[in-house]
Amino acid sequence: MGEKQILDADDIRRAITRIAHxxxxxxxxxxxxxxxxxxxxxxxxxxxxxxxxxxxxxxxxPVGVLDITLYRDxxxxxxxxxxxxxxxxxxxxxxxxVVLVDxxxxxxxxxxxALDALTDFGRPARIxxxxxxxxxxxxxxxxxxxxxxxxxxxxxxxxxxxxxxxxGGVDGVFIVRNTETSG
Amino acid sequence: MSVPAEAGxxxxxxxxxxxxxxxxxEEIEEILETAVSMKEVLGRAIKQVPTLRGKTIVNMFFEESxxxxxxxxxxxxxxxxxxxxxxxxGSSVEKGESLIDTVRTLQALxxxxxxxxxxESGAPYLAAQYFRGSVINAGDxxxxxxxxxxxxxxxxxxxxxxxxxxxxxxVGDILHSRVARSNLWGFTRMGASxxxxxxxxxxxxxSFWKATWPDLTITSNLDECVKDADVIMTLRLQKERMxxxxxxxxxxxxxxxxxxxxRVARAAPHCLVMHPGPMNEGVEIMPDVATSAQSVIEDxxxxxxxxxxxxxxxxxxx
Numbered sequence: 119m120g121e122k123q124i125l126d127a128d129d130i131r132r133a134i135t136r137i138a139h140x141x142x143x144x145x146x147x148x149x150x151x152x153x154x155x156x157x158x159x160x161x162x163x164x165x166x167x168x169x170x171x172x173x174x175x176x177x178x179x180p181v182g183v184l185d186i187t188l189y190r191d192x193x194x195x196x197x198x199x200x201x202x203x204x205x206x207x208x209x210x211x212x213x214x215x216v217v218l219v220d221x222x223x224x225x226x227x228x229x230x231x232a233l234d235a236l237t238d239f240g241r242p243a244r245i246x247x248x249x250x251x252x253x254x255x256x257x258x259x260x261x262x263x264x265x266x267x268x269x270x271x272x273x274x275x276x277x278x279x280x281x282x283x284x285x286g287g288v289d290g291v292f293i294v295r296n297t298e299t300s301g
Numbered sequence: 302m303s304v305p306a307e308a309g310x311x312x313x314x315x316x317x318x319x320x321x322x323x324x325x326x327e328e329i330e331e332i333l334e335t336a337v338s339m340k341e342v343l344g345r346a347i348k349q350v351p352t353l354r355g356k357t358i359v360n361m362f363f364e365e366s367x368x369x370x371x372x373x374x375x376x377x378x379x380x381x382x383x384x385x386x387x388x389x390x391g392s393s394v395e396k397g398e399s400l401i402d403t404v405r406t407l408q409a410l411x412x413x414x415x416x417x418x419x420x421e422s423g424a425p426y427l428a429a430q431y432f433r434g435s436v437i438n439a440g441d442x443x444x445x446x447x448x449x450x451x452x453x454x455x456x457x458x459x460x461x462x463x464x465x466x467x468x469x470x471x472v473g474d475i476l477h478s479r480v481a482r483s484n485l486w487g488f489t490r491m492g493a494s495x496x497x498x499x500x501x502x503x504x505x506x507x508s509f510w511k512a513t514w515p516d517l518t519i520t521s522n523l524d525e526c527v528k529d530a531d532v533i534m535t536l537r538l539q540k541e542r543m544x545x546x547x548x549x550x551x552x553x554x555x556x557x558x559x560x561x562x563x564r565v566a567r568a569a570p571h572c573l574v575m576h577p578g579p580m581n582e583g584v585e586i587m588p589d590v591a592t593s594a595q596s597v598i599e600d601x602x603x604x605x606x607x608x609x610x611x612x613x614x615x616x617x618x619x
Binding site: 185187188189193194197198199200201202203204205206234235238239240 | 331337341342380611615616
C-alpha cells in the first residue's frame with residue numbers, strides 16, 4: 119500500500135487561512151455566517167476556520183457539528199449500520215449563511231446528506247461548502263464554494279486526512295493507493 | 302469522503318433481538334452510544350430523520366401494552382418507517398390462525414421488521430425461524446424483554462455515567478419477570494454486580510440462578526441489601542400471585558419488599574429508583590418515592606423511544 123503526502127501541517131494551515139479570508143470576502147464580513155462541520159474531520163476544520171475568522175474579523179462565528187449517518191443513502195448496502203455520533207447545532211440556522219465544512223469532497227453524497235440534515239434544522243438564507251480537498255469523481259451535481267486544494271485522483275486511490283484533534287500526531291493529507299479494496 | 306478509521310473494522314451483523322444473552326459488551330455500548338444521538342433527534346423541532354424510509358415495521362402485540370407498543374411506534378415513525386399495528390384481538394388469530402401462519406402472512410404483506418409481544422415464553426424465537434426479516438422481542442411470557450433492559454442500561458448510564466462496578470438491586474417478583482431476566486443479562490455483562498431480592502416463593506431455588514450467574518447475590522432481606530446500592534429496580538407485583546397462594550397478603554409483601562423513602566435513604570445518596578411500569582403505587586413502591594428526585598421512572602419511558610430507534614437502525618444494516 120503506497121502513500122504519498124500532498125499537504126503537510128503548514129500547507130493545511132495556509133489553506134485554512136485562505137478559506138477563512140474567502141468566506142469573509144464572499145459574504146462581506148461574517149455577521150450572519152455560521153459554520154457547520156461534518157463529522158468527523160469537518161468538525162475540527164470548522165473550529166480552525168472559526169479561529170482564523172475571529173482573528174481577522176473580530177467576530178466569534180457560531181460553530182456546529184453534523185453527523186450525517188441517519189441521512190445516508192447507503193444504509194443496508196455498505197455493511198453493518200455504523201454507530202451514529204452526536205449532532206450539535208447550538209444556534210438558530212434560520213436566515214443565516216451556513217458554511218458546511220468537510221475534509222474531502224468526492225462523490226458529493228455526503229454533502230447531499232448534509233444538506234438534507236441541515237434543512238431539518240431550519241431554513242438558512244444560503245448554504246455554502248468549504249472543503250480542504252476536492253478530489254473529483256462527483257456523482258451528484260454538487261460543487262464546493264471554497265477549496266483548499268484540488269487533487270486529481272483515480273477511484274482506486276483514497277485520500278487520508280489526519281488532523282491532530284481527531285487522529286493525534288501531526289497534521290497531513292495523503293493519497294493512499296489501495297492494493298486490496300477501494301475506499 | 303475520506304474513509305473513517307473505524308470503517309475497516311468488521312462489526313457483528315445482527316438480525317434479531319430476542320434477548321440480551323447474545324449481546325457483547327461492545328455491541329451494547331454501540332447501541333447506547335447511538336441512542337444518545339437518537340435522543341438528540343427526538344429533541345429537535347422536527348423529530349424525524351429519513352433513515353428507514355420505505356421499510357415496514359409491524360407491531361405484533363398478542364398481549365396488552367401501552368408504553369412498549371407506543372414507544373416502538375414512535376421510534377419507527379421517527380425513523381420514517383411505515384409502522385403497522387397488529388393486535389390479536391379482531392385479527393385472524395381469533396379465527397384460529399396459528400402464529401406461524403400469521404408471521405407468513407405478514408411476510409407476504411411486505412413486513413421488514415416484526416416487533417412481537419406474546420404471553421408465551423419463546424414465541425418470538427418461533428417467529429424468527431419463519432420470518433425472513435428481523436424479529437424484535439418486545440416481551441415474551443416470563444422469559445425476556447431485551448429492549449426494556451437496554452433502556453434501563455441507557456438510563457443508568459446517562460444518570461450515573463457508567464454501569465461497570467455499580468451495585469444494582471432488583472427487587473420483587475423475580476420468578477415471573479422477563480424484565481428482571483433481561484436486566485440480569487444486561488447489567489452483569491456490562492460489569493455491574495446484581496442482587497436479587499424477593500420472597501422465596503417469588504424467586505425459586507438459588508441454584509437455578511447461580512447456574513447462569515455464579516456471582517449473583519440472592520436475598521430476602523431488602524433492608525440489608527439496599528445498603529450502598531447505586532440502583533434499586535422494583536418490579537410490578539401481579540395480583541394473581543396472591544390468588545395462586547404465593548404470597549400471604551399484599552400488606553405483608555409491602556411491609557418487607559416495598560421501596561420506601563426509609564429504604565432509599567439506606568442506599569447511596571445518588572441511588573436511582575427504577576420501575577418498568579405499570580406501577581402499583583402503595584404496593585411495590587410508595588407514591589412519594591415514585592415521584593422523588595431519585596426516581597427515573599419517567600426517564601425510562603422517554604429513553605425507551607431513543608433506545609428502540611437505535612435498535613431499529615442497527616437491524617437495518619447490510
